[in-house]
Amino acid sequence: MLATKGMRFPIDVILVCIRWYAAYPLSYRHLEEMMQERGVFVDHSSINRWAIRFLPLLEKVFRKHKRPVGGSWRMDETYIKVKGVWKYLYRAVDKEGKTVDFLLTAQRDKAAAVRFFDKAMKASGVPEKVTLDKSSANKAAMDEINARGEMPIIVRQIKYLNNIVEQDHRAIKRVTKPMLNFKSFRAAKNVLAGIELMHMIRKGQLLLEGGIKLSFADQFYVLSGQIRPV
Known part of the structure; x- marks a missing residue:
């Protein structure tokens, strides 16, 4: 309540x-x-x-x-404007299109990607595979995470496999568009x-x-x- x-x-x-x-x-x-x-x-x-x-x-x-998600994730980030400045919304879905997690960050870099993956894995467990775009920062983040664990996560950088998360961004952007600009x-x-x-x-x-x-x-x-x- x-x-x-x-x-x-x-x-x-x-x-x-x-x-x-x-x-x-x-x-x-x-x-x-x-x-x-x-x-x-x-x-x-x-x-x-x-x-x-x-x-x-x-x-x-x-x-x-929240229903459990699958073990094959598609991860990408999109842009959100805050006080006239672009910020970054990290998001991931599983291969069925179900939302794994999301995180708004001020920067788009390895540290931000690591924060996102840590948050997602804490809530949904460690995936078997993660598919990324060609972002070197996201790949570096996964390399760091794999260096910590005993069982490595398979990392793929195949753009067409990431279409599902890129399409999923549209549902979020459709709602934020009339909001014009967040003030904080x-x-x-x-x-x-x-x-x-x-x-x-x-x-x-x-x-x-x-x-x-x-x-x-x-x-x-x-x-x-x-x-x-x-």
């Missing part, structure tokens, strides 16, 4: 606003107008604060119920957690008893504690 003590608006209003924002290509001002049409007068800045505060909490809950790294990181969350729910990655009978929206509300699984 999300802690909303002191909030002027009920939890169901907050949840519908942040769900729509993270799931669809909408701006905060779009949502302000849409809520007004429904008789709810909420300022776009309030929706912004709700998204930054609550979306990463819901993504954290989701991780406890923290805001970008937190909102992206929500966007990735909605994308994973759509891909059927929420493992919850009775969850398959729930709609996309209701699976999100289950995470918030507002409804129970069927």
Whole structure:
């Protein structure tokens, strides 16, 4: 259950606003107008604060119920603009297209790639294979990780095999495009957690008893504690 003590608006209003924002290509001002049409007068800045505060909490809950991913990963990074400056969103999917993990970083280098892989492996275990593009930094990161372990991970640098993750980036970029420009790294990181969350729910990655009978929206509300699984 999300802690909303002191909030002027009920939890169901907050949840519908942040769900729509993270799931669809909408701006905060779009949502302000849409809520007004429904008789709810909420300022776009309030929706912004709700998204930054609550979306990463819901993504954290989701991780406890995330379906296991396969052992063959496709990893790549894409660009996200923060305060007018490009930052880097590292992402990986398995060969079925299920999201393995993601990480927003300020730099695009070996250290950032190592951080991403460490985060992904802590959550999803060590993969059998990792497919990369021709990035020397990403390959150097995997070489460092392999040097630590007893069982080496097979590393492939084959561009066409990475098409699946490059295509998957599009779902994230489609939602971020109307957001224009994140005002801070923290805001970008937190909102992206929500966007990735909605994308994973759509891909059927929420493992919850009775969850398959729930709609996309209701699976999100289950995470918030507002409804129970069927």
